[in-house]
Amino acid sequence: MNKRQLLLATILTTATSGAASAQEVLTVGGYGGSFETLMKELIIPQFEEANDVTITFVPGNSTENLARLQAQQSAQELDVVILDDGPMYQADALGFCAPIEDAPVYADIYDIARLSDNAVGVGFVATGFAYNAEWFEREGWEPPKSWEDLADPKYEQILSVPPISNTYGLHTLVMMARLNGGGEDNIDPGFEAMANDVSPNVLVFEPSSGRMSELFQSEEIALSIWGSGRTKSLADTGFPAKFAYPQEGAVALMLAACPVVDSDVPEKAQAFMQYLLDPEIQVRIGDAMGAGPVNTTSELPPELAEVLPYGDKIDDLLAVDWDVINPARQEWTARWAREVER
Structure with missing residues (x-):
């Protein structure tokens, strides 16, 4: 064999070997920040190794990843997407979610987490009260108990509520409507x-979780409507943040996932969906993200079970009607700007 033939044989062997060893790529869209870190450090490596696949993680908030699905509907980049439950209902209604294939793990999921045949919750967050426990103790105040406490004059200019563009703010509007004779179908009492x-009482309608943490730490606010997970993250820094469940019920905000239509790796996408619901993985998500497990067989350690939606707390979580909310949300957002944040 001459040098040219030898070189050609080497090139062909290398190309063939590379093609044979090339792994499939699964593209997952989900939250950035601490969630992205969790996925890359504690969740993804184990799945890649067990399933002979490479995962590309695309970070973005729920609005951004829903927009990504809409922009790429003729050729989807994502194979699995993780969104808040509200945007997930929209993604499913728009036809971006593929049917979930049956598997044993789904038999262990709470009914409230079964969003549809195409989407499932992967973690519970409760919307309720985050408060500065030291401030409340200093003032001799009891922890907040009712959604109606938001109107208590003692919280004047030391309260923050996220705007309606944020799910926590939307939950607040719905609960104020329900407590005043209305609800999703009659939102006027909520706006009033x-x-x-x-x-x-509101110092600022703050959408950013980072800025909300700063407001607490600088003692500009003592109380906010926030998520159990966000409150846990703030408490993990050493700040005396505590979470209180309203007596009327905290509202469930679910981290939700669905396999995306027209995936070129549909089997891997289905396997990843099941993996996210594994009891052990559910505990990891709870520890890192402050999201209670949707798998009924997951067992949280006592320090997590005390603060996260878990066990008996799940029965008391309230759901909102996204089928009513999503079509009206644009109108409500404009009205919020005119009437609430005026």
């Missing part, structure tokens, strides 16, 4: 209560 009773 927010504008007349709650808004005077």
